[in-house]
Amino acid sequence: MILVIGGGPAGCMAALSAAKQGAPVILLEQNEKIGKKWYITGKGRCNLTNDADMSMHLSHIRRNPKFLMGAFARYTKEDIKRFFISCGVAVKTERGERVFPVSDKSSDTISAFQRALKEAGVQILLNTKVDQIEKKEDYFTVQAKGKEYRARAVIIATGGLSYPVTGSTGDGYRWAKHFGHRIKPLYPSLVGLNLLHPYPDLSGLSLRNIRLEAKWGKKAKEWFGELLFTHYGISGPVVLQMSAEAPVPFAAFPLYLNFKPALHAEQLSARIQREVDKDPLKEIGTIANRLLPQSLVPHVIRAAGIDPKTRGAVFTAKDRRNLTDTLLHFPLDVGSFRGFSEAIITRGGVFVQEVDAKSMQSKKVEGLYFCGEVLDIDADTGGYNMQIAWSTGFVAGTHAAGFGKEANE
Numbered sequence: 001m002i003l004v005i006g007g008g009p010a011g012c013m014a015a016l017s018a019a020k021q022g023a024p025v026i027l028l029e030q031n032e033k034i035g036k037k038w039y040i041t042g043k044g045r046c047n048l049t050n051d052a053d054m055s056m057h058l059s060h061i062r063r064n065p066k067f068l069m070g071a072f073a074r075y076t077k078e079d080i081k082r083f084f085i086s087c088g089v090a091v092k093t094e095r096g097e098r099v100f101p102v103s104d105k106s107s108d109t110i111s112a113f114q115r116a117l118k119e120a121g122v123q124i125l126l127n128t129k130v131d132q133i134e135k136k137e138d139y140f141t142v143q144a145k146g147k148e149y150r151a152r153a154v155i156i157a158t159g160g161l162s163y164p165v166t167g168s169t170g171d172g173y174r175w176a177k178h179f180g181h182r183i184k185p186l187y188p189s190l191v192g193l194n195l196l197h198p199y200p201d202l203s204g205l206s207l208r209n210i211r212l213e214a215k216w217g218k219k220a221k222e223w224f225g226e227l228l229f230t231h232y233g234i235s236g237p238v239v240l241q242m243s244a245e246a247p248v249p250f251a252a253f254p255l256y257l258n259f260k261p262a263l264h265a266e267q268l269s270a271r272i273q274r275e276v277d278k279d280p281l282k283e284i285g286t287i288a289n290r291l292l293p294q295s296l297v298p299h300v301i302r303a304a305g306i307d308p309k310t311r312g313a314v315f316t317a318k319d320r321r322n323l324t325d326t327l328l329h330f331p332l333d334v335g336s337f338r339g340f341s342e343a344i345i346t347r348g349g350v351f352v353q354e355v356d357a358k359s360m361q362s363k364k365v366e367g368l369y370f371c372g373e374v375l376d377i378d379a380d381t382g383g384y385n386m387q388i389a390w391s392t393g394f395v396a397g398t399h400a401a402g403f404g405k406e407a408n409e
Contacts, residue, residue: 001026002400003142003151005130006172007034009386010372011157012113013393014400018155019120021401026151027122028144030129030167035110037159037166041386042098046106048084049077049390050383051097057387060380062189062244067352067377068388071360075394077387087112098383133175135365153367153400155360157393160346160373161186168340172374173349179365182351184376188343189244192235194335202229202295211261212238213329215254216247224261233335240344240381243337248347250336257330259292259300269324276320280312284319287312291327300326345385349376359403360396367403371396 004015007029015027027034041047050057054072058065081091081099089112090102101108117124125144132143133154142149158172173183206228213222221242228236246253260268275287285308288297301308304326306319340346350370354363362368371392379385 001151002153004155006157008159009389010393013390014155014371014397015122017394017397018401019122023401025122027124028128029126037163039106045100045104046109047383048099049080049387051093051099060384062378064352064377067357070357071391071395075391080390096382153403155369155396155400157372158374161340162343162346176350181354184348186348187248188340189347189378190240190344191243191338191342193233193239195233196333196335198233200231203231205229211258213256252334255332255334259327265324272320276312276315284310345378347378349374352376359399369396369400
């Protein structure tokens with residue numbers, strides 16, 4: 001018997017791959033349905049994977065990419081695409097090589113997986129929270145909902161701490177510790193940033209083709225893409241990316257927004273002067289609107305130290321330098337990253353040095369396996385984290401089934 005704890009992408013894949021090897025499998029899920037967090041991935045559309053080459057996937061893994069080389073070779077983005085297509089779920093590739101179901105409904109992918117699990121003979125027990133796991137000689141005993149289950153192998157696929165409303169309780173870390181595993185400190189990742197002085201009037205404003213620039217000690221880092229102003233600060237792809245790469249534990253750092261990354265200072269200064277020369281009698285606030293969304297103008301003019309009523313005719317060279325510098329280095333007062341309740345993924349987890357990369361089996365306890373977000377592995381947005389779940393789940397399930405067969409012989 002194989003027991004899989006957790007009905008997310010990694011757990012479902014582990015259960016299915018074990019069952020396909022002929023092992024009897026029980027999947028224990030504490031929620032009323034499987035895939036509760038899965039439902040909201042990709043904003044409810046389910047970003048299944050990324051269509052880039054698997055070597056590119058590795059370049060988007062933020063922690064311990066080498067650990068995944070074997071798993072990515074065993075189960076690729078082509079494998080998961082073929083699986084869903086075989087289940088009747090057509091897929092498509094969008095901007096950034098992101099793969100989605102053609103229907104744009106995550107529920108379609110979950111329903112397909114449920115059917116596959118049922119056809120493979122996996123027994124799914126919902127509303128079944130695991131309370132305790134012990135190992136007695138060659139068997140694990142698992143206490144859940146007042147019952148005791150015995151298994152040759154246990155696969156922990158409980159996810160992390162992100163989006164706790166979906167049932168992410170961190171239980172997997174507790175059980176890993178119980179069996180002697182170390183846990184890398186846990187932090188929210190792929191999450192928005194609180195500003196000490198947010199811009200609530202800009203909430204909802206989305207900017208494309210901007211550059212975010214951070215300085216961590218002597219190290220400078222930048223991200224190019226889309227940014228979203230929110231009531232608490234900033235979010236959007238470039239901010240989520242930054243949160244995945246920021247040093248931990250958190251400490252405030254200088255952060256700047258470049259509104260015109262395609263232009264050098266001299267080019268931007270000349271552009272500003274041309275706009276001023278067109279309408280020398282107009283106020284600089286009106287002229288600046290040709291360079292920025294109207295709602296941003298007052299904030300940029302203020303940060304540049306320019307009187308918004310200054311007319312083009314009296315707009316000095318110093319004013320132009322200040323405006324140019326502000327457009328290229330608009331300062332943001334960093335507060336803190338948002339918490340686990342809004343984080344897409346958890347940073348940290350079970351030390352991968354204590355897990356066999358070829359099997360996902362614990363190096364400390366035979367028959368104990370880990371897969372998915374519970375491990376100290378996380379990636380950028382774009383379907384990469386889902387591929388981690390599919391690949392590690394496949395390897396864990398396949399090897400757990402083999403281990404169970406050997407133990408019974």
